[in-house]
Amino acid sequence: MARVYNFSAGPSMLPQAVLEQAQSELLDFQGSGMSVMEMSHRGRYFSEIAQALEQDLRDIMRIPTNYRMLFLQGGASAQFSFIPQNLLGEKTTACYVNTGAWSQKAMQDAQHYCEVVVSASAEEMNFTCIPHSSLWHIDPNAAYLHYTSNETIHGVEFNAVPDAQGLPLVCDMSSNILSRHIDVADFGLIYAGSQKNMGPAGVTLVIVREDLLGKCANTVPALFNYSEQVKNQSMLNTPNTYSWYLMGLVLKWVQAQGGIEALEQRNIAKAATLYEAIDASSLYHNPVDKTCRSRMNVPFVLVDETLDSLFLKEAQANGLQELKGHRMVGGMRASIYNAMPESGIEALIHFMQEFERTH
Numbered sequence: 001m002a003r004v005y006n007f008s009a010g011p012s013m014l015p016q017a018v019l020e021q022a023q024s025e026l027l028d029f030q031g032s033g034m035s036v037m038e039m040s041h042r043g044r045y046f047s048e049i050a051q052a053l054e055q056d057l058r059d060i061m062r063i064p065t066n067y068r069m070l071f072l073q074g075g076a077s078a079q080f081s082f083i084p085q086n087l088l089g090e091k092t093t094a095c096y097v098n099t100g101a102w103s104q105k106a107m108q109d110a111q112h113y114c115e116v117v118v119s120a121s122a123e124e125m126n127f128t129c130i131p132h133s134s135l136w137h138i139d140p141n142a143a144y145l146h147y148t149s150n151e152t153i154h155g156v157e158f159n160a161v162p163d164a165q166g167l168p169l170v171c172d173m174s175s176n177i178l179s180r181h182i183d184v185a186d187f188g189l190i191y192a193g194s195q196k197n198m199g200p201a202g203v204t205l206v207i208v209r210e211d212l213l214g215k216c217a218n219t220v221p222a223l224f225n226y227s228e229q230v231k232n233q234s235m236l237n238t239p240n241t242y243s244w245y246l247m248g249l250v251l252k253w254v255q256a257q258g259g260i261e262a263l264e265q266r267n268i269a270k271a272a273t274l275y276e277a278i279d280a281s282s283l284y285h286n287p288v289d290k291t292c293r294s295r296m297n298v299p300f301v302l303v304d305e306t307l308d309s310l311f312l313k314e315a316q317a318n319g320l321q322e323l324k325g326h327r328m329v330g331g332m333r334a335s336i337y338n339a340m341p342e343s344g345i346e347a348l349i350h351f352m353q354e355f356e357r358t359h
């Protein structure tokens, strides 16, 4: 069976080389006589997988030594409540920037633990822009400032790291981690689910600056307590071993591609070609302000929405799958993470142009 171009927002495409390696090692991982899925997470083979995962990520993202990495479960969604529980300490407020559906979810969960100060909101603009950071209201007594660097549903992405005015900066990078250079030292905490740019679903990466640890109340379950997880190398309970392994393979693939900087150049080019095609057409439209269009998730509507279902059907027949937009925004969405090859973008544009010409 031929593989399709899968534009799903997540779980999303994995590099074919990663799947092939996993396939070749499925029954017998490096002479162990067993699958990674069957191994003890405390055994020799898996310990090596875990160490390489952490070291490769540290190298690829140039994570400074005063930051710790956690590989947890529960998705980025679980972090929405773990973050306030771990970072508030004696503080009673936290600042949130509301740029779309994912920031809103983070805010909703945080409200159970603290007063949420909305530092800025793009809601009135239907989340098509990012309010300029000079207009943000930042409470100097807040425990942290939270933002979502790429709004997966609305297709809005920050092009620069905002100024948190001295507060620890907390960022949900679920859908653009490893896609562009960032300086980890600008952040207090970074978190991201694995299923967009790092592997299959099932691992949540948390990168946290050491001085922010140790503030969690002891009524919080140990599994949700960052300090406890740090002490136990994220193995307080059995981790999602197979997803750790696959994430490790994706990191090796990232290195083989030339690292984040090389991928970023490709991502810039891929996104630019697709947006140019959309802007040049009279059938397709992207409503997001050009200064903050996402390189990872490209939503677009058909000006004549009665053509939506035909578009999806014909796209599918052409090997272009999962283009249906999120129900909140409608229309279409092409998610073009690191693993989407240039040929997938070309095939999509070619299809879109043909569809416009014939309808």
Ligand SMILES: *Cc1c(COP(=O)(O)O)cnc(C)c1O
Binding pocket: 010, 074, 075, 076, 077, 078, 102, 148, 150, 151, 152, 172, 173, 174, 175, 193, 194, 196
């Ligand atoms: C997908 C996504 C989430 C939710 O991830 P889960 O792993 O399903 O909890 C959160 N934030 C952003 C920005 C996302 O793209």
